Amino acid sequence: MLQEESDLSLIIAQIVQKLKGSNLYSQLERQAWGSWEKRILKSLNSMCTELSIPLARKRPVGEQKELLNKWNEMGTDEPDLSLFRPVYAPKDFLEVLINLRNPNYENGDSLSFRTHLGLIQVPLKVKDIPELKECFVELGLNIGQLGIDDSTQVPPELFENEHVRIGQKVLSEQDSAAAQQYIRQGSPTALRAELWALILNISSQPEDVLYYEQLKTNVIQHDLLVDSLIYKDVKLTASNDDYYFVFEDYLYQVLLCFSRDTSVLSHFAFNSASPPKSYIRGKLGLEEYAVFYPPNVAPLCFLYHEPSKLYQIFREMYVRFFFRLHSISSHPSGIVSLCLLFETLLQTYLPQLFYHLREIGAQPLRISFKWMVRAFSGYLATDQLLLLWDRILGYNSLEILAVLAAAVFAFRAVNLMEVTSLAAAEAVLADLSTLKVMPLLQIFLFATVT
Amino acid sequence: MAGKVKWVTDIEKSVLINNFEKRGWVQVTENEDWNFYWMSVQTIRNVFSVEAGYRLSDDQIVNHFPNHYELTRKDLMVKNIKRYRKELEKEGSPLAEKDENGKYLYLFVSQSNKEAYVISLYINNPLLIGGRKFDLRLYVLVSTYRPLRCYMYKLGFCRFCTVKYTPSTSELDNMFVHLTNVAIQKHGEDYNHIHGGKWTVSNLRLYLESTRGKEVTSKLFDEIHWIIVQSLKAVAPVMNNDKHCFECYGYDIIIDDKLKPWLIEVNASPSLTSSTANDRILKYNLINDTLNIAVPNGEIPDCKWNKSPPKEVLGNYEILYDEELAQGDGADRELRSRQGQSLGPRAGRSRDSGRAILTTWK
Numbered sequence: 144m145l146q147e148e149s150d151l152s153l154i155i156a157q158i159v160q161k162l163k164g165s166n167l168y169s170q171l172e173r174q175a176w177g178s179w180e181k182r183i184l185k186s187l188n189s190m191c192t193e194l195s196i197p198l199a200r201k202r203p204v205g206e207q208k209e210l211l212n213k214w215n216e217m218g219t220d221e222p223d224l225s226l227f228r229p230v231y232a233p234k235d236f237l238e239v240l241i242n243l244r245n246p247n248y249e250n251g252d253s254l255s256f257r258t259h260l261g262l263i264q265v266p267l268k269v270k271d272i273p274e275l276k277e278c279f280v281e282l283g284l285n286i287g288q289l290g291i292d293d294s295t296q297v298p299p300e301l302f303e304n305e306h307v308r309i310g311q312k313v314l315s316e317q318d319s320a321a322a323q324q325y326i327r328q329g330s331p332t333a334l335r336a337e338l339w340a341l342i343l344n345i346s347s348q349p350e351d352v353l354y355y356e357q358l359k360t361n362v363i364q365h366d367l368l369v370d371s372l373i374y375k376d377v378k379l380t381a382s383n384d385d386y387y388f389v390f391e392d393y394l395y396q397v398l399l400c401f402s403r404d405t406s407v408l409s410h411f412a413f414n415s416a417s418p419p420k421s422y423i424r425g426k427l428g429l430e431e432y433a434v435f436y437p438p439n440v441a442p443l444c445f446l447y448h449e450p451s452k453l454y455q456i457f458r459e460m461y462v463r464f465f466f467r468l469h470s471i472s473s474h475p476s477g478i479v480s481l482c483l484l485f486e487t488l489l490q491t492y493l494p495q496l497f498y499h500l501r502e503i504g505a506q507p508l509r510i511s512f513k514w515m516v517r518a519f520s521g522y523l524a525t526d527q528l529l530l531l532w533d534r535i536l537g538y539n540s541l542e543i544l545a546v547l548a549a550a551v552f553a554f555r556a557v558n559l560m561e562v563t564s565l566a567a568a569e570a571v572l573a574d575l576s577t578l579k580v581m582p583l584l585q586i587f588l589f590a591t592v593t
Numbered sequence: 594m595a596g597k598v599k600w601v602t603d604i605e606k607s608v609l610i611n612n613f614e615k616r617g618w619v620q621v622t623e624n625e626d627w628n629f630y631w632m633s634v635q636t637i638r639n640v641f642s643v644e645a646g647y648r649l650s651d652d653q654i655v656n657h658f659p660n661h662y663e664l665t666r667k668d669l670m671v672k673n674i675k676r677y678r679k680e681l682e683k684e685g686s687p688l689a690e691k692d693e694n695g696k697y698l699y700l701f702v703s704q705s706n707k708e709a710y711v712i713s714l715y716i717n718n719p720l721l722i723g724g725r726k727f728d729l730r731l732y733v734l735v736s737t738y739r740p741l742r743c744y745m746y747k748l749g750f751c752r753f754c755t756v757k758y759t760p761s762t763s764e765l766d767n768m769f770v771h772l773t774n775v776a777i778q779k780h781g782e783d784y785n786h787i788h789g790g791k792w793t794v795s796n797l798r799l800y801l802e803s804t805r806g807k808e809v810t811s812k813l814f815d816e817i818h819w820i821i822v823q824s825l826k827a828v829a830p831v832m833n834n835d836k837h838c839f840e841c842y843g844y845d846i847i848i849d850d851k852l853k854p855w856l857i858e859v860n861a862s863p864s865l866t867s868s869t870a871n872d873r874i875l876k877y878n879l880i881n882d883t884l885n886i887a888v889p890n891g892e893i894p895d896c897k898w899n900k901s902p903p904k905e906v907l908g909n910y911e912i913l914y915d916e917e918l919a920q921g922d923g924a925d926r927e928l929r930s931r932q933g934q935s936l937g938p939r940a941g942r943s944r945d946s947g948r949a950i951l952t953t954w955k
Contacts (some may be wrong), residue, residue, distance in 0.1 A: 332802040387724035388790045446803050
């Protein structure tokens with residue numbers, strides 16, 4: 144009996160150990176995200192105390208009417224936002240990621256990881272170039288691409304016309320899977336809005352418009368502290384942007400509604416990234432959540448000008464892809480993996496550059512992080528950005544962001560080798576607005592000696 | 594210093610002066626022997642006035658045509674357009690028959706009440722982007738009117754209003770209130786409204802193709818080119834085609850929500866002031882490309898040259914209309930957007946294809 148018991152306890156111990164091991168990453172994630180979340184909440188709460196405003200409150204009727212009237216022109220408001228501090232900046236987030244450690248990491252695991260000299264210290268599995276080539280096979284040199292083979296020097300009969308024709312066929316058959324495959328070679332401008340909607344399975348049903356109206360009503364009725372933060376964020380970023388300033392008002396509408404959207408938050412129930420919460424005071428007794436997001440709405444305004452459609456597309460893109468850029472997870476498209484992928488690609492295939500930059504105190508990730516965390520929006524020209532996002536949809540992955548970041552460094556390698564400070568490196572990489580995304584990706588993946 | 598171009602200007606703008614200096618040109622005064630004079634519109638009046646008795650020599654070039662006001666003054670423009678249309682009718686040109694010709698009213702914005710000559714068509718359905726009204730500024734270089742040779746600068750831009758557009762009947766009287774909902778401020782040669790930011794024309798094109806489709810967008814741009822060429826053709830017969838002259842115009846165009854373009858006005862002296870760094874770069878490059886075409890090789894000019902620069906020096910300009918080439922072999926040589934049109938001769942196309950038919954421009 145004693146033997147059985149001890150066997151049993153051994154077995155139980157082993158099972159528990161195994162369970163612990165398998166839960167490792169989610170534990171890690173929860174811990175890390177938990178402390179990140181606490182930090183944000185703490186900042187929010189101290190702001191509330193300082194400014195003596197509640198995290199959330201119901202608007203009085205007069206105020207509701209006023210907001211409804213100026214729903215379409217919130218950009219022209221000039222409230223005093225000077226006291227509102229940004230709750231966090233990408234830099235802060237990067238610091239958190241850098242400090243992630245895996246406590247159960249065994250040194251014997253990955254030899255190559257031990258020699259990893261980048262900032263990320265979590266040994267997640269990332270692809271190397273041969274694997275990326277397999278993955279992104281449609282970007283190969285002998286396959287037509289929009290963003291390369293539609294330039295003015297190339298006669299349209301060679302690729303473009305046929306590609307457009309195929310796109311129209313895919314749309315008329317409403318084949319979502321085919322659309323996703325098709326868009327790997329890029330989308331013609333005129334077809335893009337419909338193709339994205341098809342891939343994201345968004346159709347304009349009356350109930351979708353109603354849903355948006357409902358969210359709008361929530362915004363009108365309740366005022367959240369984060370609204371001011373949204374407002375400030377948009378004011379600072381979009382209104383100063385050369386392309387997106389035009390859509391400032393749309394951004395408020397979409398983001399304010401987004402912050403009320405509980406269906407987004409139910410998505411997070413299955414994800415370790417639980418967003419910070421705020422509560423409506425007073426009679427509701429419900430929990431209303433506030434979510435943090437980046438301004439990735441703006442490029443979408445180039446495609447959709449009907450608010451509820453714009454909203455749906457944005458929400459779907461966020462829930463499928465972009466949320467992974469602001470939450471800590473081990474997912475291959477999560478920001479941690481992207482950072483690691485970027486660093487690994489650089490260190491493996493551009494070692495001289497990588498070491499040089501490291502020597503001068505310019506860890507490459509410190510520069511490329513802000514590009515990746517915003518999926519390059521605000522850094523590339525709009526048409527290039529849309530071509531990049533075509534591929535995100537086509538491959539259902541954000542890994543291409545890391546590959547592009549590495550490709551940009553490769554492209555500017557000569558200049559970067561000559562800089563002697565982080566500031567100088569930043570200057571070399573400050574302006575990406577003239578870059579052509581597809582040639583860069585193609586050359587990096589398929590035309591570089593590995 | 595033999596062989597260096599001697600320049601004068603009465604417009605103290607760095608985008609000009611930097612361009613002269615980078616070519617190694619030498620600054621002189623008006624009273625000395627000069628080869629190149631970038632002058633304001635007031636000065637050109639003096640230079641070519643009967644009293645002044647100015648005679649330009651073969652190695653002197655100026656940046657205005659003597660009677661550019663045929664194009665830039667709205668009353669004269671109307672007169673010229675009317676005359677041009679009558680001529681087309683007489684010739685039995687298919688263009689004149691289109692009842693759409695009636696719609697080629699030019700929208701003139703005017704503070705005066707000279708009803709006699711002003712045709713005011715009020716655009717109450719402007720195309721809005723992000724709920725904002727905007728207009729287009731395009732630069733057009735004319736090197737000669739007879740034969741007509743003109744170039745369009747590829748890097749035009751849209752100027753947005755700061756405030757949202759909200760039509761209201763009480764404000765219909767005053768066109769400008771629809772441009773801005775605040776008091777109007779005159780800005781020198783720009784027409785009156787407050788600019789709230791700019792887009793490039795290529796950005797506009799991307800937006801319109803994405804939201805409206807390729808065909809209608811291409812048609813819009815074709816119509817814009819057509820309007821510009823028509824305006825130049827209309828004044829060509831009365832323009833003093835002095836061979837010492839070239840001119841860079843600023844065309845202001847507005848688009849309505851049916852994607853139809855309307856000409857607001859033509860500026861003979863487009864602003865060279867820059868509000869931002871990007872602005873400065875754009876205007877610097879504009880002058881650079883303009884000088885490359887007007888003063889070939891940056892050398893002392895000979896006004897008798899054929900004014901046909903090689904393709905390589907065009908920079909950001911592209912040929913908008915070349916009358917000689919157009920009449921030469923029947924194939925269209927005018928500006929065509931790569932996206933919208935196929936290459937090749939278009940004889941025999943029906944009228945219904947719209948103004949994409951460039952051969953009917955002859």
